[in-house]
Amino acid sequence: MTRPLRVAIVGAGPAGVYAADILTKSETPVEIDLLDRMPAPYGLIRYGVAPDHPRIKGIVSALHRVLDKPEICFLGHVDYGVDLKLDDLRRHYDAVVFATGADQDRQLDVPGVDLPHSHGAAEFVQWYDGYPEAPREWTLDGEQVAVIGAGNVALDVARVLAKQADDLLRTEIPDNVYRGLKDSRVTDVHLFARRGPAQAKFTPLELRELDHQPGVELVVHPEGFELDAASEESIRTNNQVKTVVKTLQDWALRDPRYDTPRRLHLHFLRAPVEILGSERVEGLRTEVMELTGDGGVRGTGEHETWPVQQVYRAVGYLSSPLAELPFDHGTGTIPHEGGRVLDLDGEPIPGVYTTGWVKRGPVGLIGHTKGDALETITNLLADAEALPRAEEPTSDAVLRLLDERGVAYTTWEGWGRLDAHEKALGEAQGRERVKVVPREEMVRISRGG
Structure with missing residues (x-):
């Protein structure tokens, strides 16, 4: 492939970020868009762990270093199945990894x-x-x-x-x-x-x-x-x-x-x-x-x-079913083989992968998703030469599509603004941070409004 491998990862929690990290450390040149329905990144770490948990700061710092890599573009407030459908992703990316967790x-x-x-x-x-x-x-x-x-x-x-x-x-x-x-x-x-x-x-x-x-x-x-x-x-x-x-x-x-x-x-x-x-x-x-x-x-x-x-x-x-993807309601997971998503006949769907709790169920600690991501990304890279090529693989194509559809997406730079705003709220009260809750306010601050 003469251009970088274009990969969309749906879900910007630990599982998705670990998958992105492994991709960037491979010998294959990559461009990664990390999509999340929340305006802010970190998934489970921001919305699923008790606020007094002693290890949150360390985990967030590690995830931040990954998201700061130039190969990775964070796009928040983008709802898969609503703002972008599977065909949209397959048109703009060579591979899609679903890491939507369990909520x-x-x-x-x-x-x-x-x-x-x-x-x-x-x-x-x-x-x-x-x-x-x-x-x-x-x-x-x-x-x-x-x-x-x-x-x-x-x-x-x-x-x-x-x-x-x-x-x-x-x-x-x-x-x-x-x-x-x-x-x-x-x-x-x-x-x-x-x-x-x-x-x-x-x-x-x-x-x-x-x-x-x-x-x-x-x-x-x-x-x-x-x-x-x-x-x-x-x-x-x-x-x-x-x-x-x-x-x-x-x-x-x-x-x-x-x-x-x-x-x-x-x-x-x-x-x-x-x-x-x-x-x-x-x-x-x-x-x-x-x-x-x-x-x-x-x-x-x-x-x-x-x-x-x-x-x-x-x-x-339990994980939630995802639009246009098979789902095992008994286990609450996406059917897969080594992270390769399987269709109703048990055959791999070309270019579609999964990792994290939606892949294996909500068991184990956050760190266990690293090994899970390694399996999925190893198989994705093994498939790289045979993957169907994206029709519109430029880095700006998805942004144009989101703009055309009126999606007020947020970015990594926008998260920096929201992060600074929450810390300022906390400083005024003698605290490290006060979390902004309303979605519309998170989007407004992130987009500089």
């Missing part, structure tokens, strides 16, 4: 799940992270709340619910989120895990964060704190499991004081079976589970009722 809640199939004040974790996360399409207001009028799940998202949700609002002022939370948390009546947050402590999906760093919150007592309830043969094997062979279980054991041995304004309770071997209430959530019914010795659990038939007024379901994320 929907996996459903929990129990009675009462649709009651008012029963929420998916993604809804709450998007609210406290200032996602433009999330509600601006959030009611925290119950003293007792339940969080269902045993992963890092469940920990984030539980920690934010229990935290004092003033302790989040050092973060970039929007003003409306601060006000909502300041008005919270929550005194007790109960996290329920269906399996035992050795089967929890917490990572040690995220778990330890729970025990460093002023005014919050962490209580690990010994009921359900059980280990079986499979648990012992996991502890012996997996250092992460060993650290998590040891941390939980140390906490479980402490005598509860119940002398703080708020408490965060961890309950193991408790499976939700029904959310109770008529007009709104009034309670949660759980079944006591027992370990089966092989890593599984089974119900005992014994039930408990918890008088909670809100329930947060953190049982996993």
Whole structure:
């Protein structure tokens, strides 16, 4: 090929940025347009991670260095399937990589799940992270709340619910989120895990964060704190499991004081079976589970009722289907082979690829998407000579098309303006940053309006 390989990556979160980074480090000359439906980059890092997460700054700095490369052009506020369709992308690029992540809640199939004040974790996360399409207001009028799940998202949700609002002022939370948390009546947050402590999906760093919150007592309830043969094997062979279980054991041995304004309770071997209430959530019914010795659990038939007024379901994320692409609704992923997107007959669609959570499901940490991207980009580069050539491969062609369609797209330079604006808002309040929430305001600032 006498010109650079033109690649569009749909999704400017970690998965998309890692894919772009690998492309730029290859021996193949490339030009990459990184498209995102949000006016700002970073995806999950900006809109899916708790604002007090200790590693956000480091990850953002790494992603920023990639997006600053001359081979990469960021185009925000561009909605795939609406502003640009698959035929548009294939006309302007030699290859397209879909890295759109997972932003929907996996459903929990129990009675009462649709009651008012029963929420998916993604809804709450998007609210406290200032996602433009999330509600601006959030009611925290119950003293007792339940969080269902045993992963890092469940920990984030539980920690934010229990935290004092003033302790989040050092973060970039929007003003409306601060006000909502300041008005919270929550005194007790109960996290329920269906399996035992050795089967929890917490990572040690995220778990330890729970025990460093002023005014919050962490209580690990010994009921359900059980280990079986499979648990012992996991502890012996997996250092992460060993650290998590040891941390939980140390906490479980402490005598509860119940002398703080708020408490965060961890309950193991408790499976939700029904959310109770008529007009709104009034309670949660759980079944006591027992370990089966092989890593599984089974119900005992014994039930408990918890008088909670809100329930947060953190049982996993799902990706959304994408226009003109096949989608496996069972797994919530795009069918693929090594990142090559497959059609309904199981054949690769020339020039169309996927990476990240929409490729493999929402499992693993952010860093795991690097290996995922490497597989996809390795196969894309192997296919490079055989790819169908773009009809309009010039760097300005897509911009002209977006202008013709009246799309108010944002750029990397525009993100610099928005970034500086948010930092200035924060400086005025003695904070590092205050996040701008409304989409139209983000676009206006980014475009210099």
